[in-house]
Amino acid sequence: MDIEKIYKESEAYLEGHFLLSGGMHSQFYLQSAKVLEDPSLAEKLANALAKEIKKSKIKIDTVCAPAIGGIVAGFVLAKALGARSIFTERVDGKMTLRRGFEVKKGENILICEDIITTGGSALESANSLKEYGVNIVGFAALANRGFCKREGSDLPQNKICKLPKDLPFFALGDFTFEVYSPKDCPLCAKGSEAIKPGSRAT
Ligand code: ZN
Secondary structure, eight states, rough: OOOOHOOOOOOOOOEEEEOOOSSSSSEEEOOOOOHHHHOOOOOOHHHHHHHHHHHOOOOOOOOEEETTTHHHHHHHHHHHOOOEEEEEEEEEEEEEOOOOOOOTTTOOEEEEEESSSSHHHHHHHHHHHTTTTTTEEEEEEEEEEESSSTTTOOOOOTTTTTTTTTTTTTOOOOOOOEEOOOGGHHHHHHHHHBBOOOOOOO
């Protein structure tokens, strides 16, 4: 499955000059919501990801996604795995289980995002569920932003990846474009201004 081609065809692989949430600049930005707006495509991707995950023989009762970005991906993946779908959301900055969702001690839970960058939100979601005594069995995303080590890829783990090394991470592909600090940004050097994705038509 050519995840890069799918993102490009869905106009989800944006080219420009972007200011990312961590303050870094980039020539590219991934807008996964544009891929997932097509339910048939979302289902196709989830089925491909589920196929990879099933090879590991890991038992999964529930897929949990960090809101908002992960919700659709988590839902379609849960359907493909025959699992339950829940999500955590931030309340006063802390990832929390709300809306009547309940988890049981020993329940096997896979955390799913649309894209894993450093894996920070996914890890927070996992940690919030561990307080209930659940068993976190791994992490999944449609795509890997290239900093974490996914199953089946030779790309090494970057030190900014926050996912635990002892749990598997499944994704359909890696995106490995550069990010720059503002002072080293070649796009800034050419005189253009970095824009926050989502602030205009993005
Ligand atoms: Zn720049």
